[in-house]
Amino acid sequence: MTTQKPYRAPVLADVAREARVSVPTVSRVLNGSKYVAPELAQRVQRAVESLGYRPNEAARSMRSGRRTLVSVLSGATANYGYARTLQGIETAARRAGMSVTITMVESGEDDDVKRAVDLALAHPTAGAVVLEFDRAGINARHMLPEGLPVVVAGGGSRRTGGIPAALIDERTAARQATDYLLRLGHECVHHIAGPTAGKHSGRTEGWRAALTDAGITVPTIMNAEWDAASGYRWGERIAGRDDVTAVLCGNDEIAIGLMRALADRGVRVPQDVSVVGFDDQPLVAMWQPSLTTVDQDFEDLGARAFGLLERLVAGDGSATSSVVVPQLVVRESTAPPRG
Amino acid sequence: MTTQKPYRAPVLADVAREARVSVPTVSRVLNGSKYVAPELAQRVQRAVESLGYRPNEAARSMRSGRRTLVSVLSGATANYGYARTLQGIETAARRAGMSVTITMVESGEDDDVKRAVDLALAHPTAGAVVLEFDRAGINARHMLPEGLPVVVAGGGSRRTGGIPAALIDERTAARQATDYLLRLGHECVHHIAGPTAGKHSGRTEGWRAALTDAGITVPTIMNAEWDAASGYRWGERIAGRDDVTAVLCGNDEIAIGLMRALADRGVRVPQDVSVVGFDDQPLVAMWQPSLTTVDQDFEDLGARAFGLLERLVAGDGSATSSVVVPQLVVRESTAPPRG
DNA sequence: CCTGTGTAGGATAACGATATCCCGCGAGGG
DNA sequence: CCCTCGCGGGATATCGTTATCCTACACAGG
Numbered sequence: 001m002t003t004q005k006p007y008r009a010p011v012l013a014d015v016a017r018e019a020r021v022s023v024p025t026v027s028r029v030l031n032g033s034k035y036v037a038p039e040l041a042q043r044v045q046r047a048v049e050s051l052g053y054r055p056n057e058a059a060r061s062m063r064s065g066r067r068t069l070v071s072v073l074s075g076a077t078a079n080y081g082y083a084r085t086l087q088g089i090e091t092a093a094r095r096a097g098m099s100v101t102i103t104m105v106e107s108g109e110d111d112d113v114k115r116a117v118d119l120a121l122a123h124p125t126a127g128a129v130v131l132e133f134d135r136a137g138i139n140a141r142h143m144l145p146e147g148l149p150v151v152v153a154g155g156g157s158r159r160t161g162g163i164p165a166a167l168i169d170e171r172t173a174a175r176q177a178t179d180y181l182l183r184l185g186h187e188c189v190h191h192i193a194g195p196t197a198g199k200h201s202g203r204t205e206g207w208r209a210a211l212t213d214a215g216i217t218v219p220t221i222m223n224a225e226w227d228a229a230s231g232y233r234w235g236e237r238i239a240g241r242d243d244v245t246a247v248l249c250g251n252d253e254i255a256i257g258l259m260r261a262l263a264d265r266g267v268r269v270p271q272d273v274s275v276v277g278f279d280d281q282p283l284v285a286m287w288q289p290s291l292t293t294v295d296q297d298f299e300d301l302g303a304r305a306f307g308l309l310e311r312l313v314a315g316d317g318s319a320t321s322s323v324v325v326p327q328l329v330v331r332e333s334t335a336p337p338r339g
Numbered sequence: 340m341t342t343q344k345p346y347r348a349p350v351l352a353d354v355a356r357e358a359r360v361s362v363p364t365v366s367r368v369l370n371g372s373k374y375v376a377p378e379l380a381q382r383v384q385r386a387v388e389s390l391g392y393r394p395n396e397a398a399r400s401m402r403s404g405r406r407t408l409v410s411v412l413s414g415a416t417a418n419y420g421y422a423r424t425l426q427g428i429e430t431a432a433r434r435a436g437m438s439v440t441i442t443m444v445e446s447g448e449d450d451d452v453k454r455a456v457d458l459a460l461a462h463p464t465a466g467a468v469v470l471e472f473d474r475a476g477i478n479a480r481h482m483l484p485e486g487l488p489v490v491v492a493g494g495g496s497r498r499t500g501g502i503p504a505a506l507i508d509e510r511t512a513a514r515q516a517t518d519y520l521l522r523l524g525h526e527c528v529h530h531i532a533g534p535t536a537g538k539h540s541g542r543t544e545g546w547r548a549a550l551t552d553a554g555i556t557v558p559t560i561m562n563a564e565w566d567a568a569s570g571y572r573w574g575e576r577i578a579g580r581d582d583v584t585a586v587l588c589g590n591d592e593i594a595i596g597l598m599r600a601l602a603d604r605g606v607r608v609p610q611d612v613s614v615v616g617f618d619d620q621p622l623v624a625m626w627q628p629s630l631t632t633v634d635q636d637f638e639d640l641g642a643r644a645f646g647l648l649e650r651l652v653a654g655d656g657s658a659t660s661s662v663v664v665p666q667l668v669v670r671e672s673t674a675p676p677r678g
Numbered sequence: 679c680c681t682g683t684g685t686a687g688g689a690t691a692a693c694g695a696t697a698t699c700c701c702g703c704g705a706g707g708g
Numbered sequence: 709c710c711c712t713c714g715c716g717g718g719a720t721a722t723c724g725t726t727a728t729c730c731t732a733c734a735c736a737g738g
Contacts, residue, residue, distance in 0.1 A: 058397035059694035083422035260625040398724035
């Protein structure tokens with residue numbers, strides 16, 4: 001059993017020794033300063049290659065003040081939307097030569113939020129992206145220190161307190177989805193909302209606005225979790241009601257759960273009830289019936305959020321929120337009401 | 340327009356000044372050294388609170404050699420399995436007081452892999468977790484420097500070259516799933532495999548082994564991408580064949596796509612064809628018919644991977660691979676063959 | 679009184695990089 | 709011949725922290 005000697009990455013001094021130059025000269029070569037003789041530069045390059053030298057960003061940023069780390073704060077979930085947004089941020093950051101740390105906020109409780117923020121900022125960070133799809137994210141934003149570059153990524157129409165945000169205008173999308181159902185001839189559209197702790201989400205607000213504008217009495221909101229089981233439970237109750245002919249769901253999971261419960265009770269979608277989801281997860285197009293839903297480009301959302309942060313870090317005060325209106329994708333789960 | 344003065348986080352010296360002690364004393368207080376008078380300690384604590392001081396991990400680790408950053412290398416995807424595994428790693432790391440950076444490897448090409456590894460190790464890292472579900476991950480592992488603590492997380496039965504690994508024994512699971520279908524009375528089980536670049540995945544190997552052991556001629560493997568569209572295309576072809584009565588799919592997406600194609604052509608699941616998936620994504624239990632599939636605990640996988648890395652970093656050479664056999668979840672998409 | 683021991687806490691060096699300073703050198707102008 | 713100027717590159721300070729060293733003091737034992 002050989003003892004593994006602990007890993008020691010080569011440092012500038014090792015390169016300098018190997019190339020028989022001083023440490024600052026190596027730095028100059030690596031940072032592309034002029035004023036270095038071509039021959040020395042070549043010796044340095046060779047030494048870098050042969051030793052497999054990799055600059056230490058921590059030391060570099062400590063001295064230079066340039067930071068190459070971006071911190072993402074998100075709710076504690078592997079949800080499709082979160083994962084996709086993170087991917088968008090990471091890809092954009094990687095292309096810009098920045099690394100990404102991810103910290104999950106276990107809940108909206110002060111303790112959890114504080115711990116998460118402390119960990120997220122433990123390593124010196126150029127700025128933070130807060131994924132604000134839930135309470136945990138919102139609370140996290142409020143606990144970030146004054147002056148740190150911060151951007152928000154999330155569903156639109158929420159106040160972000162002067163912080164630049166990349167948004168998806170869920171409100172408009174929900175309104176369009178609701179209008180679409182009304183145009184099909186439904187006299188009312190019901191709504192199953194995800195948990196949002198007090199305030200209503202843009203999805204809920206858009207739905208309400210569409211009904212109000214059409215002069216329709218807004219029915220009671222059905223509150224659910226974001227998961228399919230929760231949608232299923234509402235489906236069990238809706239199956240026994242004649243007055244529900246169209247349902248706008250807070251997300252695709254809820255919609256799928258709802259549809260299964262309806263099917264189990266012999267209620268047909270879309271003949272008896274129309275169902276609309278939110279997110280357009282990859283699988284829902286394969287459903288039977290395939291789900292009419294709102295397509296959200298989360299990857300683009302992440303990329304836009306990172307772009308804003310980049311400008312903010314560069315001191316470009318003109319960085320202003322960007323909003324995208326997602327598109328309704330009409331599939332098989334919606335139809336005119338019977339009779 | 341007020342000019343925002345750039346963010347300057349308070350440092351130890353600020354705290355020391357505020358508490359009227361020397362810098363090392365503040366450090367001693369924060370690191371819980373004895374030999375500090377209670378009164379001074381209290382002054383320091385107060386100063387820390389009032390300034391909102393947060394230690395700079397980069398500086399700390401530079402001096403002390405203790406690293407609190409873990410790097411995760413993964414394929415460029417927001418797949419359910421990847422996202423879930425990352426969540427498991429992050430949660431375990433957070434509980435251990437470590438931060439996590441995530442770097443995606445765009446492809447298996449040398450260029451992409453090298454760039455990803457460079458970025459992943461740019462900030463000084465205690466070690467790396469490589470998500471090895473695809474070629475990109477495998478290549479990334481080979482490009483990591485000698486001596487860096489590395490663990491692999493992925494599907495079992497692959498060689499990991501002496502590197503500790505947290506594994507899910509896909510081979511055994513696939514074998515069990517295949518055996519189950521044979522016990523139902525199917526004379527053969529067909530298989531749609533995901534892309535694995537040369538080698539076969541544990542899923543494919545387990546399937547083959549089960550058939551071979553049962554003395555059944557192994558049919559041609561159907562090769563697909565990991566997505567539902569790809570499963571759909573195979574479904575179109577299978578619908579015209581009488582000899583296919585049971586299909587083991589490389590993952591749930593493929594299975595769902597397959598089932599939709601079969602349904603579109605009037606082939607009934609499970610009466611005409613039985614279908615088994617892999618992963619047990621949250622939605623597939625709601626399918627019609629609900630999908631029989633292999634439940635993979637990716638979050639646990641991530642937690643185990645981090646645990647291994649932690650021991651490796653601590654110099655515990657006894658860290659040895661851990662393997663979990665996932666369970667087959669029988670639902671509605673499987674049944675005995677007709678007649 | 680001298681010495682030894684243990685506590686308390688400041689002074690200083692060091693981690694790996696970059697910014698700044700500064701010196702030597704050769705060319706060009708007065 | 710002296711002075712300036714541009715280049716090339718080493719010496720040194722510095723970033724925020726912790727490890728090490730060292731001094732000061734109190735107290736006990738001989």
